[in-house]
Amino acid sequence: MKSLSVAVAGLGTVGREAVRLLRARRAELRERLGAELVLTAVADRDAAREARALGLPPSVARFRDPFEMIRRADPALCVELLGGLEAPRRLAALVLGRGGVLVTANKRLLAHDWPRLAGAARRSGARLAFEGSVAGGIPILRALELSLSGDRLLGLDAILNGTTNYVLTRCEEGLSAAAALAEAQALGFAERDPSLDLSGGDAAQKLTVLTGLATGGWLAPGSFPVDGIRAVETRDAAFARERLGRAVRLVASLRLSGPPSAPRAEAGVFPTLVPLDHPLASVRRQRNALLIRTASAGDLLFSGEGAGAAPTASAVLADLFVTARDLLGGLPAPRPAPRRLEIVPPDEAVSAFYLRVEAADRPGVLAAVAGALGRERVSIASIHQEPARGRAASVTITTHPSPRALFERARRRILALPAVSRRHCAMRMLA
């Protein structure tokens, strides 16, 4: 029986769990693969200690330096779970440059280096697998590559960040955003520094990976609008539920148009009001979900744990298995060729909007706010004014569908009104 060597760089929680699973599932993997996946090396700052704790046999070489591991152990498959950007970037260059196999769960690396990684793999015949980089254990990337290979992806709406979903769904239950975040941190669902999550940046990186896999094109970080949940307050969640029959979710959206050879993408990450009977409204706490719109299979919903050591390790094992199969058969990854992605100017995107502003409680303010929208031809669906709290009253507006450019101009006009404070919350509304 053939055997393929596997090396794991980075023995953090995911790395340790991947090593554990690789050894625990050895017999089943061998049966289904018709070949053996053999762990031959690990690399970690504390490789010796971690290897002992994992009970690894002496046949598994220990390295402090992952680059030395690649050069000396020369594994058939390399799992990269180092964290950060610079070391993974160098390791990816080394492995892909040699025509090897890199399995990674590093969405940041993929989002930033997508064209470079795809190019390096193409030049050297190397392979790159990254199921664990998006939505943890939810097998969405393989579905896009294989299961929807004969279908056409029209778009997706997805909850791709567990931290923000935890915070938003706890706000729905009445907690303040700060208390919800503290709770998520205590439970291990949020980082000590949650900026990348709260800003929408983490979800945006995952949207780049999904788009790259679906189209072959690069949705470069910074090339599409990204907004987080910092402005969303518990009262917005309450208002949305009680008055609008909606839930607040941080939704990463993609709409594809044009032929596959010249794809156009409308992409963005926004705090979004979804109807309570929308599939994303029932996704709670740290769970992730993707609503995938296809031409033939219709709307498909995938949901599950979006992060965590065990789900991510499950995805890493699947990557090892599937890539090892392809390697044994000499098959390249079933991906679209690299191509230029045309990004639809975000200002052209049409949707309904929600806007809450704080205004001095004096006559004429509501009329001035409504007037600002009218001047930009944004049609108002509803206005609510809450009784004043102290000196300020909340004015909450929903609009009919409107191009984002017009809404943004109206928002600037409103925030420039002397009676209106800068602090406000704007959200998109999904039909």
Next chain:
Amino acid sequence: MKSLSVAVAGLGTVGREAVRLLRARRAELRERLGAELVLTAVADRDAAREARALGLPPSVARFRDPFEMIRRADPALCVELLGGLEAPRRLAALVLGRGGVLVTANKRLLAHDWPRLAGAARRSGARLAFEGSVAGGIPILRALELSLSGDRLLGLDAILNGTTNYVLTRCEEGLSAAAALAEAQALGFAERDPSLDLSGGDAAQKLTVLTGLATGGWLAPGSFPVDGIRAVETRDAAFARERLGRAVRLVASLRLSGPPSAPRAEAGVFPTLVPLDHPLASVRRQRNALLIRTASAGDLLFSGEGAGAAPTASAVLADLFVTARDLLGGLPAPRPAPRRLEIVPPDEAVSAFYLRVEAADRPGVLAAVAGALGRERVSIASIHQEPARGRAASVTITTHPSPRALFERARRRILALPAVSRRHCAMRMLA
């Protein structure tokens, strides 16, 4: 560039749509596959007419007889969409016997002939793909084969039949079961003869396919309990929602235990009360959904259109693509070896139950019903008695978790009471 010939047997709605997609997606499939999938032959009673209607070029051979098509066109991949059992069975034997590739969406064939088909494929090196046989366009089979290859399936709870889900969710909205079924038929979501759907038999066949793929073992039709929705009435749905906070769904369940080399399965299809916040409760109308429980990735939910020409054709295309890749690489399907499946005696399965009976409205009946349960040591969670309608009153009981054997004995005792009519509704309750 290599090319692989494809022949389609059966040009019904799914067959026509598969042919259309195969031709429409030719360029993308070629790019991702690195080879060409070329339609070379079709077989249908009306092959000539259908081929004309589809605009097929003269290079595509037309056959009235699918067996002749296989012998004469000798395709690399054969798509079987004939319908029925005997013709597909003979075609499968022919194709697999020659070491060919069979893509089918025929769950009945798979459920009945699982060991024979698996054996024939193993002997001849043939390939068999059947994503379209379970849950339409939801890519669940590939997920089990590939994406969860490094994980362990613990079990699943699934809505696998669109007809019954349509009927049950319309009953929830107040329609009678008969009116809901008529509506489903008018909309094309139910067959003219819906017996196989209403009896749970269709869902059971799909459960056999899922179990076979997950374990390598055969959950033979008839070897596990199957109950349908014929006894469920609109008032059961109303009672469940209002008094129990639950929804009625026809749920196919599988619990796996034991090592992968000697799997034990507890399997069944039952009308089931699920809590309103359970993921299956929000699956409405003709949609299907699978809640997959895994050791590492946690609970995964897949949901989408469970049937229909376009979703099934999408699955057929994915099968063609993935099997063609494997064929090009010389890789066998990544399935567990055939093995004996130990089926847990259904009487040992423990769950809570719901029972509604019609009883004469006279003193002592409720006590007699309660007594029958007590005698079998089935602990009662609640009893409701509805005001009499005519001469009979409804008595609705929920139990605490109890082995099915005891509940069944108590049910027989209750139905044997002189004051109780035979017509009744029994359901399982999911935690």
